[in-house]
Amino acid sequence: MAERGHADGTVGKALDVLEAVAAYGRPVRFTELLDRSSYPKATLYRLLQTLVSQEMVAHDEEAGTYAVGLRLVRLAHAAWAQSSLAPIARPHVDELAAMTGETVHLAQLDGGQVLYVDKRNARNPVEMFSQAGKVGPAYCTGVGKAILAYLPPDALRDALARQSFLRHTPNTITTVEALMDELARIRAAGHAFDREEHEPGIICCAVPILGRSGRPLGALSLTSTTARSSLSQLEAQADLLKQVAGRIATEAESWRFPEIVEG
The missing domain is CATH 1.10.10.10 (Winged helix-like DNA-binding domain superfamily/Winged helix DNA-binding domain)
Structure with a gap:
């Protein structure tokens, strides 16, 4: 405890x-x-x-x-309704899942870790770690890295100090230096990948949900498996992901959704 x-x-x-x-x-x-x-x-x-x-x-x-x-x-129900992106994003998550047929994740940062606040399973569901309400590592998940990449310097330092950097798979990033290089690539591209970094066989493309000031409110991802998709196929949906994330951000801010405050 x-x-x-x-x-x-x-x-x-x-x-x-x-x-x-x-x-x-x-x-x-x-x-x-x-x-x-x-x-x-x-x-x-x-x-x-x-x-x-x-x-x-x-x-x-x-x-x-x-x-x-x-x-x-x-x-908890009241907090979920008032502080979570889930109620605002639900119709957009539903639409994205229907359009792509892939698993969709909606996540926010909580104490330096990823909190999955909503999820839609693929047409052919695959068992994986993520579930709504579950907390996962930020440094080796697509949604986590997408959020970390856009945190202000002070908030990023705090979040990095909270990462365990355990090696979950052979592809897991295990050092701050390697993660910082990865975050720079994410900022340049505008989207992040999970290259089987948290679970073997599980891949994803993720984008941040950014407020007007540029701070991340959360992240959105499409997730699949190496058996039925590839990173390039998921990346082809990156523009669609960004469009949906933008709509979620606009609606969230119209309801005065609080931006992330790390510390």
């Missing part, structure tokens, strides 16, 4: 615990939480009780488990 809450008092600690409960994706026992917690047993129990009383966490006394509470679900 992260220790970010230590500097933020009780609220920060409670959010740490809430995030730990949510991370399991299933009801979790107190002993499981305690095994991964940096907090003493009594502190962890007290924080859980506070979260339960506020309906942010639900406690099943019979099963002895904790799970995300309905109040948090309501807040």
Whole structure:
């Protein structure tokens, strides 16, 4: 369990615990939480009780488990509607998926990582890591690199410091220097690739969704497999991707969608 809450008092600690409960994706026992917690047993129990009383966490006394509470679900839904590109972009994502027949991803940057906020499967779906609501690495995904390439210098430095640079495949970029070279190429071309960098056999072409000031609001991608497509075939759709991304950006800003603030 992260220790970010230590500097933020009780609220920060409670959010740490809430995030730990949510991370399991299933009801979790107190002993499981305690095994991964940096907090003493009594502190962890007290924080859980506070979260339960506020309906942010639900406690099943019979099963002895904790799970995300309905109040948090309501807040998450409101945040999704107000701060996510997904509701605004939905018709454009639908149209793009219908036109291309490929998997479409819509993503934003969250704490230096990629948050997939929407996805449409290809006509012939392929199993892959990405799902709406999932977080992935920015340095080795098309949408992640498309966003990183257009961040202002301070925000980019912060985002780069948050990358793990683990080697997921033989094609994964594993150094800041190599990634910076890649980001320069992306800015020159206006689009990014995933060259089987995160998952073997999975490729994509991605473009940033840029606000009027040039800062990225998110990214949009077409994803396929090496078995049925190629990077050149996906790149042929780059202009279409840019047109759709532009329409999403225009609508997002008309609703005063907040630009990314990294830090």
